[in-house]
Amino acid sequence: MSRSIVGVAEKLISIFGVSLYLIVVGCFLVLTGRIRVSPRGFARRVLALLRPPFKGDLVELIHEKGNCYVAPLGRTLISDSNGRSRLTLFEDGQALPYPHSSHDDIREVGAGRYSHWGDAVFFSSSDNSDPAKNGRRYSVREI
């Protein structure tokens, strides 16, 4: 009993103590410019939470390599290249299964893997067919 109380206390001390230490070090690293943070990027992320979610169809589908196709979004959003994309890609209304995939995996494995990178979506269809010719509709929505 007392051993388990000691164990929990040790754990809490580790969590709070290390958190506090890391917060102090993090502030030091940012304030001294050792780690650079962009105030513009932060403001963009705040604004992204306030505006209505983006949605639209992918129309210009260009073959990139292997199973990978690229479609421009025509809109600058927070993507996996500068944060964490909130975009979900749908194939005929069905959400594709693997967001935030590596581009190599999209090219080599495909099967519905995709990545929102910069102002474009790098993606593969669920069965690795050509999305420009398979007759399915590809749409995106911020969630």
Added chain:
Amino acid sequence: MSQNDGEFLYSLMVCPKCKSSLTRNGEALVCSKDGRRFPVLRGIPRFVESDEYVDSFSFEWNTHKTTQLDTFRKDGSSEDIFSKKTGFKPEDLNGKLVLDAGIGAGRFTDVMARWGANVVGIDLSYAVEAARENFQNLDNVLVAQADIGVLPFKPETFDVIVSIGVLHHTPDTKKYFKTLVPYVRHGGAIAIWVYPAEGDFVTRKQWIPFTSRIPDRMFYEWCRWFVPYAQRRLDSLLIQSIYRIFPFSNQGLGLENDILDTFDGYSPRFHGIHTPEEVEAWYREAGLVDIRIPGPWNTSMRGIRP
């Protein structure tokens, strides 16, 4: 004696200081020239007296003995990474004598042993305990505790040397790389991967002087709490902002792997970062030829000793 024999692998070891042969005397290997003794503890020859500056690795690999090993994960994730970082295929290593410099728990030795290589895995840390446990039933793997800077082998011993994600944790990445090269036989290959001087690796380097001082157990407890907490909230603005300053692991290989990898990213004493040009220059200076980057990681490099 066939190469698929633990005794053969044992016979490769020599005194790290004078390169004289070693004889087995009870639970020790004894230098035939000066009588220096190297104990064999729990089946592992020991050529160092402690884990020196790599205590965090002793801790992490004995805590996560099997987390990254394909054999235990029942997937091919490490094999995939190994192939992409070295460009080796099973037929390149089958029957070859390979040195895994910095074996850890044996993530990549597991791949090479499956491919039919005879692997000698060395590590300065007590990760060798975990590796030995993982491979104790394999005749084609030998684990030893040794320093890459003072290896217990004769020059030109190995057909292939691999060192993936290790050399940047030594006090001098280039110097330790150059130390390895003479141990490859002529016509043999050496493949390494070191941290690139870009992205999250640059950010982590700023943290290292501070985070490496946190006692391992305390920092590990913190990682065990923070990583699952953060991963459940990846869409929150706060966590995204923290990620920019303190990048934590999110590799898609399971939570245990991400806890391990976050600890691994911030706890070591040394954290070198290097450009592809730098790495290529080391290969050229070492006289290696047919130098190439085999995959998508631009600081993974492979070359042949002519």
